[in-house]
Amino acid sequence: MGTETEYGVLAPSLPSANATVLSSQIVNAYAATLRTGAGNLSGTRWDYTDEAPLNDARGFAVPRAAADPTSLTDEPPVLDAEQIAMEGGGPAALYGEQTQDNPVLMNMVLGNGARLYVDHAHPEYSSPEVTRPRDAVLWDKAGDAVVLAAMRHIARMPGFAPVHLYKNNTDNKGVSYGSHENYLVPRSVPFGALASGLVPFFVSRQVIAGSGRVGIGTNNQRQGFQLSQRADFFETEVGLETTIRRPIINTRDEPHAVAEKYRRLHVIIGDANLSEVSALLKIGTTSLVLSMIEAGTAPAVELRDPVGALQAISHDPSLEQLVELTDGRMVTGLDLQEIYFEAAAAHSRAGGETDPDTEDILARWSGLLGTLKRDPLEAAASVDWVAKLKLLQAYRERDGLAWSDARLHLVDLQYSDMRPEKGLYYRLAARGQMERVLTDEEIARAVTSPPDDTRAYFRGNCLTRFPKEVIGASWDSIIFELPSRRRLQRIPTREPLRGTRALTEELFNASADAEDFVTRLLTGSDTAVAP
Amino acid sequence: MATQDRRNTGTHPVEEEETEAVPPPAAEAEASTETEGVDDLLDEIDGVLESNAEEFVRGFIQKGGQ
Numbered sequence: 237m238g239t240e241t242e243y244g245v246l247a248p249s250l251p252s253a254n255a256t257v258l259s260s261q262i263v264n265a266y267a268a269t270l271r272t273g274a275g276n277l278s279g280t281r282w283d284y285t286d287e288a289p290l291n292d293a294r295g296f297a298v299p300r301a302a303a304d305p306t307s308l309t310d311e312p313p314v315l316d317a318e319q320i321a322m323e324g325g326g327p328a329a330l331y332g333e334q335t336q337d338n339p340v341l342m343n344m345v346l347g348n349g350a351r352l353y354v355d356h357a358h359p360e361y362s363s364p365e366v367t368r369p370r371d372a373v374l375w376d377k378a379g380d381a382v383v384l385a386a387m388r389h390i391a392r393m394p395g396f397a398p399v400h401l402y403k404n405n406t407d408n409k410g411v412s413y414g415s416h417e418n419y420l421v422p423r424s425v426p427f428g429a430l431a432s433g434l435v436p437f438f439v440s441r442q443v444i445a446g447s448g449r450v451g452i453g454t455n456n457q458r459q460g461f462q463l464s465q466r467a468d469f470f471e472t473e474v475g476l477e478t479t480i481r482r483p484i485i486n487t488r489d490e491p492h493a494v495a496e497k498y499r500r501l502h503v504i505i506g507d508a509n510l511s512e513v514s515a516l517l518k519i520g521t522t523s524l525v526l527s528m529i530e531a532g533t534a535p536a537v538e539l540r541d542p543v544g545a546l547q548a549i550s551h552d553p554s555l556e557q558l559v560e561l562t563d564g565r566m567v568t569g570l571d572l573q574e575i576y577f578e579a580a581a582a583h584s585r586a587g588g589e590t591d592p593d594t595e596d597i598l599a600r601w602s603g604l605l606g607t608l609k610r611d612p613l614e615a616a617a618s619v620d621w622v623a624k625l626k627l628l629q630a631y632r633e634r635d636g637l638a639w640s641d642a643r644l645h646l647v648d649l650q651y652s653d654m655r656p657e658k659g660l661y662y663r664l665a666a667r668g669q670m671e672r673v674l675t676d677e678e679i680a681r682a683v684t685s686p687p688d689d690t691r692a693y694f695r696g697n698c699l700t701r702f703p704k705e706v707i708g709a710s711w712d713s714i715i716f717e718l719p720s721r722r723r724l725q726r727i728p729t730r731e732p733l734r735g736t737r738a739l740t741e742e743l744f745n746a747s748a749d750a751e752d753f754v755t756r757l758l759t760g761s762d763t764a765v766a767p
Numbered sequence: 768m769a770t771q772d773r774r775n776t777g778t779h780p781v782e783e784e785e786t787e788a789v790p791p792p793a794a795e796a797e798a799s800t801e802t803e804g805v806d807d808l809l810d811e812i813d814g815v816l817e818s819n820a821e822e823f824v825r826g827f828i829q830k831g832g833q
Contacts, residue, residue, distance in 0.1 A: 242832045248823065255830045306831065357830030408824075413832020478833040504833065627812070630805045642821035649827055650816060658815050667808065 237519065238365050239376040240416040241508055242358040243383060243654070244402035255357035258399050262359040263352055264341050265393075266386040280345040280699060282353065283710035283726070284310045286492070292476050293427045293489040293499060306356060306479040345709040347684050347700040348378060349692030358413050359383060359401065364692030365420075365711070365732050368593055369520035371687055372417075373512055374674055378682035384654050385683075403508045404447065404652040405465035408645065410455045412469040414478065415508035417519060419501040420493060420732060425530050430501060431474050431485045433534035436561075437525050438484050438505045439546045440572035442467060443555060444604055445518035447507035448621030450628065450639060450648040452551055459639040460551070461628065463621045465507045467550035473542050478504050484542055492711035494730045501526070505546075510652060510661035512673035513618035517604065520597035524580045533586070535579040537572065538562040553625055555612055570609055577601050617671045623664060624651050694735030697744050705750035716754050725754055 245262070247253045287310035290298040300308070343353040349364025361379030366372050383401050391398045406412045421430065446463035454468050462468075475483035484505055491500040503522065509515035528534040538561060539545045545559035549569040558566040567575075581598055584590050607615045616626040628644050631637055637644055653659035656666070664670050686696030691712075698706050698714050707724070708715035711732075716725040729735055747753035817823040 244827070244829050246827055248817075248826065251826050306833075356832060358832050402827075407827050407829040409828060411829045411831055413829060416833065479831055627808075630809055634806075634809055642824050643816070645824040646816055646820040647812070649824060658817075660812060660815075663811060663815060664808075667811075669808075 237367070237369070237372050237417065237419045237523065238363045239372055239379075239519075240360060240362045240414070240418070241376060241379055241403060242355055242360045242413040242415065244404050244407065244413065244652070245358055246400045246402070247397040248400065250397045253397070256354060259354040259357065259359040260340050260342060261390055261396070261399055262383060262386045262401070263344055263354055265389040266352055266382060267341055267344055269385050269389050280343070280706060281708040281715075282343040282345070282351070283708045283713045283715055285726075286710065286712050288490045289488060290476070291489040293487040294474075298476060304477060304480055307477060309355075345695065345699055346382070347686070347696050348375065348682060349686035349690075349696035350375065350379060350382070352379075352382060359386075364686050364696065365690040366687045366692070367689050367733075369516055369523055369597065370593065370673065372519045373515045374678060374682050375687065376515065377512070377674060377679045380654055381679055381683045384656075387654065401654045402649060402652045403510060403654060404649065405508055406449065406454075406469070408449075408451050408456045408648075412454070412466060412482075414466070414504050415506055416478075417503040417506055417522065419503070419523065419526055420491070420498050421501050421526060422530065423495070423497055423499050425499075427487070427499070429529055429532075429534075430526075432538065433529040434525065435473060435484055435542050436535075436537045436539050436572050437522070437576050438503075439539060439542055439559075440549060440569040440576075441505075441518065441521065442507070442546075442550055442621075443569040443573055443608065444521070444601070444619060445506065445509060445514045446550065446619075446621040447509060447514075447652070448624035448648070450644050461553055461625055461639065462550045463553060464546075464550040466505060467546050470505065470543055470546055478502075484546065493732050498732075507620070508652070509620055510659075511618060511620045511623065511670055513600065513604075513671050514620045516673050517597065517601055520593075521576070521580070521601055524583075524594065524597060525576060528579060528583050531583065533579060533583045535575050537567075537575055553612065553621070555608060570605060573601075573605055577605060617669060620651075620661070623661070623670060624648065627651070627660065627664070688737040689733075691729045691732050691735035693737045694729060694740050697740070701744060702750040702753065716750060718751055718754060720751055725758075727754070727757065 245255055245258045247258055289307055289309045290300065290303055292298065345351055351362040353360055361382060363372065363375040363379060366375060380403065387399055387401060390396050405415060442464040447465045449462050449465045452458040452460045452462055452468065470482045470484055472481055472483045474485045474487060475481055476487050478486060482504065486502045486504045488502045489499060491498045493500070506518055509518060525534060540560040540562055548557050548559055555568060555570050558568060560566055584594055584598060604615060604618060612622055613626055615622045628647055631644060631647060647660060650658065651660040656662040661670065665672070686692040695709060695714060699709065705716050705718055706714060707717045712728060712730045714727045714729060716727065718725060743756060747756055
């Protein structure tokens, strides 16, 4: 599994700045922090060979000409020196030796196995693949540290306006950008079972993992507070797009892995979380529901109107809103979560021995549902929307502010400011008012180190150890350029659970250099460990 | 809470007609310590909030995303 975070981007002193240029500044600034002696590490190209964003999990592909241009994520974005220069801040300082033939960096693969790149008009960090929900949160938080380092670097550069990033999902003016999760699922699980098992779960998951939003409606048409940043931007139940007609279940069938064996469930309905507990439960409970769907033990509930229910639940912070099931029952979002929790607990008991991660998720999930049932505001230390609402209510009480007041909208926005001195989440956390799951030391380590137990270990170590020879990479490939070989050497890494520390550490340690490494990998007795 | 009790410490005057009912305060027993903590928190946050709320929020414009 893994996460993708698109950050909101703003240069307050340059109100009309081109968002793509600002996003490229983030990528290039991070590269600059790594550049000394790091060779290609600062600019590894993305290998688009295996990307297929138009394949639909329902068994067909959308013709390229018929697709929305924003769906063509397999075409690298380009920004030339002229465009950069037009935005002020000449390329030299931040962008290094860039020329017309050597355009500015729009993509990097990092030593921790992640990808940092410009996605349309936002900087995006995609975490490396992990096998545990806690690790997914850890490497997602590492991304926040990566972009903070980039922001700090830009702020130090003479001639560059400071760039602020926000880990939120809407500008409250009709635009939304995503925070996605990816889960590897066996191809043998029918897509229909995934969709029917997940829709009621996703509709109610915002109760435990919403980030909270001041304003209701995509264009902030009505005043008030709601649980989710994203709920109002969803229009259909199942579909391929991620930028228009957003679906609760996304059908993009682009596994970035052995396609016969796996599908990638691309989840676009989540909010970007600052709270580590919300993030852990968002990913942990989803993993448990996927296990139930695989085993055929998911609860059989079906909503009469999933999109309507998603928005109705989001619009009611008292958590009392009832929504209708197809069997006529009326339930709240909390009721739906309880139905899923009970099924997951039973599933876990039936499976005999459980692992500590599952026990931890189940205990936190059950505890949080109990707290939310008693009084939602009691969950302020663990759930983003509640932490935000509590803060907003304190302002409303002290200063008598209406929901339309700009200061409440500012509190909403600044909750997600990535600078610890400015971000209100970070201010609350520094006061001990947000429960932590991770330590700052762990997060700092995850900025440079890949996880041990997936192919991300192989990718990250290839980049760190052979920065000059690795000239391209993607989730499922590494491309070496070796002086001794006339052609580029592409190493496929299509099996996400290989390339682990256990399988490849010895090979890395035994190899004198990149040549030796690639030779051993392709010809020697070490081929058995190849990813 | 009566509307005349409202304090306005912001940079902009509050418009009376937009003001909605404020939820009742928490139980009296825990009110005093809790209020202190909240005041202290709001003081800190007042200190880090961007200075011109209206202009700042209006200027936060994003292009589309996924």
